[in-house]
Amino acid sequence: MAERAALVQRYQLDALHLALQSLERRLDALERESARQKCELDELVRQVEALHTEAGFPPAEFPPSGESRGDRAAGEAPTLKPNPLVAAPLPDPGRSWDDYMRNAEQYIAAHGIEVGPDPLAQLVPPHRAAEIRDGLQADFRPAPWDRWDWAAVALATTAGALTDYLLVATPGGSFRGEAQRSSPLTVWMKEQSRKLAPIHGPDDLQRNAFQERIATLTTAAEGWAKVPYDVVSPKDGLTPNVHRLASLGHDPLLGLVFGVGDILSGTCTFINKNGAWQVIDHRGYDGSRDPLAALVRVVVHGFSDVFTPQGLPPPLMAPFQLVGAGSGITLRKGGDPVAVRHVVRYMYANGYDLRHFMTAAISPAVAEIILCAYHGVRALADESGRRGAGPPGLPERLKREQMLALTHGLLAGANVLKTALYGWNPMAINFAQFQALAMRMLSLAKLSAERDRRVRRELQDGWKRLVSEGRALPQ
Numbered sequence: 001m002a003e004r005a006a007l008v009q010r011y012q013l014d015a016l017h018l019a020l021q022s023l024e025r026r027l028d029a030l031e032r033e034s035a036r037q038k039c040e041l042d043e044l045v046r047q048v049e050a051l052h053t054e055a056g057f058p059p060a061e062f063p064p065s066g067e068s069r070g071d072r073a074a075g076e077a078p079t080l081k082p083n084p085l086v087a088a089p090l091p092d093p094g095r096s097w098d099d100y101m102r103n104a105e106q107y108i109a110a111h112g113i114e115v116g117p118d119p120l121a122q123l124v125p126p127h128r129a130a131e132i133r134d135g136l137q138a139d140f141r142p143a144p145w146d147r148w149d150w151a152a153v154a155l156a157t158t159a160g161a162l163t164d165y166l167l168v169a170t171p172g173g174s175f176r177g178e179a180q181r182s183s184p185l186t187v188w189m190k191e192q193s194r195k196l197a198p199i200h201g202p203d204d205l206q207r208n209a210f211q212e213r214i215a216t217l218t219t220a221a222e223g224w225a226k227v228p229y230d231v232v233s234p235k236d237g238l239t240p241n242v243h244r245l246a247s248l249g250h251d252p253l254l255g256l257v258f259g260v261g262d263i264l265s266g267t268c269t270f271i272n273k274n275g276a277w278q279v280i281d282h283r284g285y286d287g288s289r290d291p292l293a294a295l296v297r298v299v300v301h302g303f304s305d306v307f308t309p310q311g312l313p314p315p316l317m318a319p320f321q322l323v324g325a326g327s328g329i330t331l332r333k334g335g336d337p338v339a340v341r342h343v344v345r346y347m348y349a350n351g352y353d354l355r356h357f358m359t360a361a362i363s364p365a366v367a368e369i370i371l372c373a374y375h376g377v378r379a380l381a382d383e384s385g386r387r388g389a390g391p392p393g394l395p396e397r398l399k400r401e402q403m404l405a406l407t408h409g410l411l412a413g414a415n416v417l418k419t420a421l422y423g424w425n426p427m428a429i430n431f432a433q434f435q436a437l438a439m440r441m442l443s444l445a446k447l448s449a450e451r452d453r454r455v456r457r458e459l460q461d462g463w464k465r466l467v468s469e470g471r472a473l474p475q
Contacts, residue, residue, distance in 0.1 A: 008091060008104045011111065140451050142398035149403060152374040156407045160367035160433075161414035168360050170427040171351035176333040180425060185362075189355045193307040198222040218304050225301035228282035229259060229268040236280075237273025241349040244305065245313040246270040246321065249298065252354065253315040259298035263288050271321040275341045311353030314431050320344045329424055343426045350427065357432055363415075364436035367407050375400060394451060401444040408437040 091103035172182030195211040198219040207215060229249035231238055237246055244250040247270040249259030258269050266287035269279050288294050306312050323340035330337050331346055338346075379392070392400070415430040422428040 008107050140455055141395060142402055143395040145399065145403075148374075148378070149399070152371060153403055153407050153410075156367040156370040156374075157410040157414070159370055160363045160407070160411045161418075163366050164360075164363040164411070164415055164430055164433065165418050165421075168363055168430060170422065170425060171353075171356045173350050173427070175423065175425040175427065176331075178423070180422065180427065183356065183359050185359045186351075186356045189359070190309075190311075190351075193311070193355065194309075197307040197309070198304060214307075218307055221300045221304035225297050225304060226285075227259065227263055227297060227301045228266050228285040228287075229262040229270070230301070231268045231270075231280070231282065236270070236278065237345075238270060241310065242345050243270075244310060245318055245345065245348040246272070248318055250302070250305065250312055251315060251318050252302065252312060254318060255298050255302065256295065259301075260291060260294045263294035263297055264291065271318060271341075273345075275322055275324050275339070277322070306354060311355055313348050314352070314354055314357035316435065317344060317348070317431060327426075329426055331426075347426050347429075352427055352431075360430045361432035361436075363430055364408060364411060364433050367411060368404070368436075371400075371403060371407060394447075394454065398444075398447055398451065401440065401447050405437070405440045405444050408433065408440050412437050 091100065091107040094100050094103060167183060167185060169183045170180045171186050173180060192211075195205050195207045196214045196218060198221075199215050227249060229247040230243075231247065232240055232243050247268055249255045249262050249269065251258070261267075262269055262282075264287050266282055266285045267279050268282050269277075272278050288297075302312060321341040321344055325340055326337050327340045327343045328337050329343055331342070411430075411433050415428075415433050418430075419425065419428040
């Protein structure tokens with residue numbers, strides 16, 4: 001729409017330019033004709049004076065050249081006829097942009113302005129349009145990639161995929177009767193967690209001073225931080241193995257909202273075994289009125305659960321229990337594919353907890369570190385090669401986000417391949433990797449929206465300057 005408004009302005013400028021050229025040509029012709037007539041009148045005056053002298057008459061009085069007696073007697077200045085080439089008045093701007101565009105459309109129709117070809121080509125010369133386009137692309141498009149950028153993405157993807165396959169692996173156990181290779185880091189964390197979990201009587205574990213201290217704290221936290229959402233009800237799907245996944249208060253992130261709400265209201269918010277949202281009252285629990293105290297209780301309760309054998313669920317994993325779509329995964333040999341919610345509950349019940357999620361997060365973290373180091377080295381090289389190098393601008397930031405999004409997308413694809421190599425064992429899914437991909441896609445979308453806002457702001461500022469300059473021109 002802005003191009004059509006600019007076409008109207010260009011039409012006015014072209015018409016005024018043609019009118020001025022015509023007036024200049026007519027003025028030059030009038031000046032030449034006036035000079036010729038003045039010469040002829042001066043010659044005629046001399047001849048008349050010579051005749052008067054020869055005849056003995058007194059000298060005659062003549063008006064100055066270019067002025068007739070009738071004009072002096074009338075005392076009126078000559079008038080100019082209106083120039084038919086002068087453009088009609090500009091469209092009424094109205095009170096809003098929409099009003100102006102409606103008036104501009106009427107103006108285009110009334111004057112037969114051609115809008116079929118490319119408006120940009122009608123407004124500016126081709127070389128100037130190319131300069132403007134190149135300038136906009138340099139300011140707002142992502143910076144171009146070079147071979148080193150592609151090499152960095154390839155290196156980060158390879159390192160992350162190898163880490164996922166060799167280090168993350170699976171939490172262990174068996175799948176369809178076959179033993180699965182477990183992650184050595186997850187196994188080590190679960191072994192250490194046994195020494196840090198709440199103590200429920202005598203055991204034969206050898207703890208050092210630090211481990212003894214943490215075990216004492218988790219034991220005290222378990223006794224103090226009683227919460228209404230810590231419910232075991234097998235008929236509702238809140239079995240001992242999955243009740244922490246089902247109740248949203250145990251989620252490391254969602255628990256900061258739903259856990260606090262459950263404590264304040266004395267309820268338990270959970271997703272039952274059928275994938276339905278459910279809220280039940282917890283009898284015997286008195287709700288609190290202090291949100292801050294409720295938040296502290298949620299955190300302390302999570303601290304008491306994190307080192308237990310079942311542990312806490314990965315963040316944002318609980319909402320997938322609402323998905324009833326088929327997953328295409330069979331959990332038993334010869335069985336039928338099950339829904340997504342059953343796959344999620346199976347994963348948590350068989351050891352896919354917060355500790356394995358932390359192990360899985362190493363894969364995307366390795367890729368991020370490699371790309372961060374690469375950009376740091378490139379930034380140092382750029383600063384050494386030119387003076388005054390500041391923080392990366394919008395084009396460079398867009399390129400970096402694109403590199404990160406592409407890397408995490410490739411790693412997500414590599415994880416799908418890894419899951420296939422593990423016989424489509426859902427325990428091989430890297431939940432942290434897909435979360436990292438989602439976060440990078442959101443970050444890229446946010447940066448793209450920022451780019452669009454800056455473009456609109458530049459266009460608005462340019463339009464305001466154009467309008468102010470137009471108003472400043474003499475009418």
